[in-house]
Amino acid sequence: MNPTTTTAGGADTAAVRRAIASTERPPRPGRLSTALTFGWRGMLKVKHVPEQLVDVTITPVMFVLMFTYLFGGAIAGSTSAYLQYILPGMLVMSVLFTTVYSGISLNTDLTKGVVDRFRSLPIWRPAPLLGSLLGDSVRYVVAGTVIIVLGVALGYRPEGGAVGALAALALVVVFSFGLSWVFSVLGLLLRSPNAVMNSGFMAIFPLTFLSNVFVDPTTLPGPLEAFVDVNPISILATASRSLMQGQPDGTAIVVSLAVAAGLAAVFLPITTRLYRSR
Amino acid sequence: MTTHAPLAIEATGLEKSFGATRAVAGVDLAVPEGAIYGVLGPNGAGKTTVIRMLATLIAPDAGSAxxxxxxxxxxxxxxxxxxxxxxxxxxxDEELTGRENLVLLGRLLGLSRRAAKARSQELLEAFEIAEASGRLVKHYSGGMRRRLDIAASIVVTPRVMFLDEPTTGLDPRSRNQVWEIARALVAGGTTILLCTQYLEEADQLADGIAVIDRGRVIAEGTPGQLKASVGAGALHVRLLDPGRRPEAAAVLGRAVGAVELEPDPAALTVSCSDAERAATGVAELARAGVGIAEFSLGQPSLDEVFLALTGHMAESDHTLEEQAS
Structure with missing residues (x-):
């Protein structure tokens, strides 16, 4: 009927044969090199899908503008005084929102079958997860920097200077490394990237509002104040604020780091386990 | 099947359940090295689960391979x-370019940066995706995307390749390209396990076929053996003049065998698997002066094989194993 003596075009059979014949199996790469290769992949994604960055920074930018100019006067007496209070908290909020994307991108890989490709390779198995941290960290730093720059443009002045602001950014980024594993677990358990986004933000939105990011908790009713005081996001916001003000709160910083380590200690093993078995 | 070639894949009693669904219920496979071996079955028959177990993506509940x-x-x-x-x-990865995908896999498999780039270029050219190499994969056409998929799988030439429904959703031209690539791979010494629900695809490519239904292998053999197991082929004749069909039936009945009249008033079918007898039949018709519009000697299709083996058609009951996993 339809003899395949002519090449249909689109794949040069002779060249395909040559390509197949031409490789020896190279030695396996080291663990670090494999993880870095996945890091490179993360960077490429930031480059190709910059919308992701816009998505995660636009909400905090809107919040800064809205809260400062709409509620600032009512809450703190003047917009400039409120900006001074809210900005370190907005830094926390903006970077923490970005962590949800760790789960979303992992889920995208899973639903598209990319994870199966990686899992079928003879590579160090946690490498894809650790490598993605590198791409994540770029997103964190960008999201945080946007807020700090916006704040300075609006008149925010960190008493701790550039060093204080950078220290606060670094602390928030480290905390985010811990928190991102929670969303990675969600990303491996839920069915679609949208489901991860919805449940992720559903969790992080109220937690951020029920913290001292926006208001001084001493004005809150007792039980609420008690919750806000122990909310890790409050503690992180306090630590971030103290660094930017140039009066580091040692306890808040240590507790923030401990919470991050705790989250990683619990959720990183769950993530690697799920990644291996899904 | 008395081949003593070394086996590339050897599975015994593989089983896998997802919740209450028994996706694979005891599968044995023996795939000789250097062959294309077809695993044929409808959606939900357990094909993908078998591959996932063999590729170590999931662990079997029982059995070994x-x-x-x-x-x-x-x-x-x-x-x-x-x-x-x-x-x-x-x-x-849809959010990377074609080239980046290949370089990524090359690096992960241990090629140096330079070797990975050179290898990517070679594959992009061989598979004729070089022009699109800088575009994100999500903008690729179906055929281009599938070629990249295959190129990505041979960045380092594998000894065994699992091709899972490689032509589903492709137009005939792209499908032929994928088949050509599969043949080239086997010529290069790779063993291919081909999962497909297209009987024609298994017939075209596979040296051996296991028919799988509801998690079990229900038949095994070469395409020819499977067809033979269903019975003989048939000589189909179509006459120029429908009015002379009774005469033609008498001639063919004498020269060849049992005649069956078809719904088409000009056509008739004679059960026959011997090409020479069929030729004699056609010659007898010509001698009797019965004009023939066309004739053919056909083997039963694998569709008929599937129907005969399972008692139901290959158009699946949609129990999607992918959902369960």
């Missing part, structure tokens, strides 16, 4: 070093 002599359970890492996956289940 060896790929190129390495146990999938005890020596999974060695297995992963020899196989690659293509098709429905292992994909390329």
């Amino acid at each position: 060896r790929v190129m002599g390495h146990d999938i359970h005890a020596d999974g890492d060695a297995v992963r070093g020899l196989v690659s996956l293509t098709g429905q289940l292992a994909s390329v």
Whole structure:
């Protein structure tokens, strides 16, 4: 009927044969090199899908503008005084929102079958997860920097200077490394990237509002104040604020780091386990 | 089947359940090295689950398997070093360009940056995706995407390749390209396990076929053996003048065998698997002066094979194993 003596075009059979014949199996790469290769992949994604960055920074930018100019006067007496209070908290909020994307991108890989490709390779198995941290960290730093720059443009002045602001950014980024594993677990358990986004933000939105990011908790009713005081996001916001003000709160910083380590200690093993078995 | 070629894949009693669904209920496979071996069955028959177990993506509940002599359970890492996956289940990254995908895999497999780039260029050219190499994969056409998928699987040429429904959703031209690539791979010494629900595809490519239904292998053999197991072929004749059909039936009945009249008033079918007798029949018709519009000697199609083996048609009951996993 339809003899395949002519090449249909689109794949040069002779060249395909040559390509197949031409490789020896190279030695396996080291663990670090494999993880870095996945890091490179993360960077490429930031480059190709910059919308992701816009998505995660636009909400905090809107919040800064809205809260400062709409509620600032009512809450703190003047917009400039409120900006001074809210900005370190907005830094926390903006970077923490970005962590949800760790789960979303992992889920995208899973639903598209990319994870199966990686899992079928003879590579160090946690490498894809650790490598993605590198791409994540770029997103964190960008999201945080946007807020700090916006704040300075609006008149925010960190008493701790550039060093204080950078220290606060670094602390928030480290905390985010811990928190991102929670969303990675969600990303491996839920069915679609949208489901991860919805449940992720559903969790992080109220937690951020029920913290001292926006208001001084001493004005809150007792039980609420008690919750806000122990909310890790409050503690992180306090630590971030103290660094930017140039009066580091040692306890808040240590507790923030401990919470991050705790989250990683619990959720990183769950993530690697799920990644291996899904 | 008395081949003594070394086996690339050897599976015994593989079983896998997802909740209450028994996706694979005891599958044995023996795939000789250097062959294309077809696993044929409808959606939900358990094909993809078998591949996922053989490629060490999921662990079987029971049974064992060896790929190129390495146990999938005890020596999974060695297995992963020899196989690659293509098709429905292992994909390329849509948010990277074609070239970046290939370089990424090259680096992960241990090529130096330079070697990975050179290898990518070679594959992009061989598979004729060089022009689109700088575009994101999500903008690729179906055929281009599938070629990239396959290129990604041979960045380092695998010893065993799992092709899972490689032509589903492709137009005939792209499908032929994928088949050509599969043949070239086998010519290069790779063993291919081909999962498909297209009978024609298995017939075209596979040296041996296992027919799988509801998690079990229900028949095994070469395409020819499977067809033979269903029965003889048939001589189909179509006459110029429908009015002379009774006469033609009498001639063919004498010269060949049992005649069956078809709904088409000009056509008739004679059960026959011997080409020479069929030729005699046609010659007798010509001698009797019965004008023939066309004739053909056909083997039963694999569709008929499937129907005969399972008692139901190949158009699946949609129990999607992918959902369960």
